[in-house]
Amino acid sequence: MDPVTLLGSWVDRAAVDDPARARGLLCLAYSAVALKGRLTGGRGVVAAQDRCNGVIASGVVGSLRHPEASCVVNIFLPCELLHAAGVAPMIPEVVSVYVACTRCAEGFCERAEAAGVPESFCSYHKLMLGMEDAGVLGPPALVANTTLACDANQVSFRSMAEAAGAPHLVVDVPQGTSEEDVAYVADQLRDLAATLGDVLGAEVDEDRLREVCRRSRRTLEGMRRYCALRSRCSLPTTLTSELCLLVCTHVFLGTEAAEDFVADMVAAAEAAGAAEGAGGRGVPRVFWLHTLPNWQGAMGRIFDGGAEAELVGDDMACDSLDVLDALDPERPFDFMARRLVFSTSNGPAGRRVDAALARAREAGADGAVLFGHWGCKQTLGLAGVAEKAFDEAGIPLLVLSGDGCDPRNAPSGQMATRVGAFLESLSRTASGAADPGADGPAAGV
Template sequence: MPGMADVTGNTLNAALIRTAFLASMRLKALQNRTAHSYLMMHSLAASLEMFKPGAIVPWVSYLFPTEILSSYGITPMIPEIGSATITGSDLREAAEAAAARMALARDVCSYHRTALASVENDMLPAPTMCLGTTPLCLGKEMLLEMLAVRHDVPFREIRVPLPPDEGESSPEVVADVAEQIRVLHDDIGRWTGRKPDLRKAVVLSNRASKAWGEIMRARLAGELELNGRKTFALVFLGQLLWGTAEGAKDFERLLTERGRRDLVAPTPPPGRPLKKLLWLHTVPHHDREIFDLIEQRGATVTFEEMGQMHEDLIDPDDPFPGLARRLTDHTLWGTSARRARLNVALAKRLKVDGVVHFNHWGCRHGLGSVPVIRAAFMEAGIPFLAIDGDALARGGPNQEKSLQQMESFLELL
């Protein structure tokens, strides 16, 4: 397998390696014919385009409405996905060394710290624009604007007020956010000189949403059990492809058993049903041990909080309110009480045996909400465990402690 530097270079040699590498991934996807393998291939192919000279590289926040980029045929560069990819590649050590040399404090979110180190050391492509959203955290907005200032490129932030604890955001709030997205969509066209086709992007996004919505409905109804960790990875990568033909086809592949066969939950031994866990927040991307332990102890992550997105369809003739609503009422946005209420309801609906919150290194909004969430689950009588870790780490003292905590938790269940 070639290294990252081999496939991201600008030489003829790199172009040949890149082509051969993508061809091998395509072959693998053709053999597997699963949504996950196709999504991996398509998201990687689209991302590698960003390393080419003259490419448009919008660094955006994780919840950014990427359809307004797909409208112009542009792929987003999402720091969290970039960092997870780099630290899962042969550039891991180089990225870690670069991050260690950086002046930025080590206690900030490792996704953002690694992304900054990677872009400043040519492991990720430099931005041509930086586009944020107030959800979900302040840190990534600071990262995006810092990058914009350093690279002298435009920075825009979609301001999204917090939703109420009960009910939905008001139509006025949605209209305000929709207007910001509309203006930004126009700005992107002005900056890039490209012609938009937002209707097409939204129609494609809707195809993916319809398929994903069906899968989620079946999971919530208990008709379909998927492996939450693997499903998280699918949704995570899928962020790069909303509003594209590839994204639409890949999510639609989930509707067949063959297309989702690498996502199915483990089969329980006869007469011993698996304990079902709900996973909150992000997952350790490169560390399998905790999930292996869960499986060894007869449990499974049956659902992931972060998978709850893009389930509603958007009006292609008036897309901005729909895109705005996804931001204003996102399940992870709002107060801790809102997040707790939604997750307790989700846990009850799924009839899970326990809930795990992953306290990602440096994530203030995530771990800041844990006391309220813990109290809500205690009140509901649902076992709850919060484990510390770094989504990008491999091993380490945090992992040891988390494994011990998880083991005790599973015994308790």
């Protein structure tokens, strides 16, 4: 048994009758990840990923050890408020990914199901509810989430707040994009700022908040620069590096770690572009839609480091770039609210698909993967719209069903076979385009 699987088995056993020990084992493991990040030097994608991963791991450890000083948030909540007030965010999607990588997700998901959570519920949220039920995750001081994109929010966050006896704030994001909609969301964020002061004694100083939002703006500008460079270079990206970009453009946005990571990725892209010009590695370039199963070894062996395919972007990490020019950090509540209202994850599916298609083209993608995460109703509805749009654009799309954290819903062999066949078809298509005498492109998968 490998060390990570062994650790996961220890956590599983401890969670049954000694939740404090299970929590301690997780904290020990993630503290090691944090230490590795602090000790990592050098440049390039892997070094930048390790540093960013270390900072995220440190945040997970903090929320596990001191939940009473944390605020549970969803991935879309603008956390500049928390960063300005010095409050640690506890993020179900992030905690669940770390637990999945520790090979102990299944037990917590089963525990949640035994407590009444539906089997078909989003695994990210189910896993965290299982950790709460086991006592491994302590009660937070505050729970706050948006209504954006994820329907599981409306159940899991309310349940966590009720179990903890904690206040629960919901930031309602309308699907319209009027100035009235922006003002409506901004007022709710002001209410959240006031609640942080009332519940945690963490007053949000507006000068400090503006400073954090300026950093957010610089980070997003760097992300836009990185996207523009991707078609002109090849990089050894990984499922984890793409997840780091997602975290840094959402819940970690406004932190120095997020700005540094995006700057490192821009520097890597600039260096690779200067060295390679428009040349590539000779493997298919794939743009990803939705979450990434970085815990899954079979997927890592295909995508990590450009082994069989190069990941050139993820649509969720780019969801607010189209509105960047209208974001004014000197008006911080408008800055955060406008980002939510104009997110490509808000509104009709066609809006998100059109934005993803534009990013895939910008990145020079040969094909795209839409990951249908278990329990995510949005990706179920998104699939048909995306298939039609990408087909009309001449970019092959694979709709891949799996799970971002629960191994019970991720048949590794089948997934690897489907992805392998898809990549082979992309390679044949590229060869056919390069050779006028070829029989033409292969049928899509």
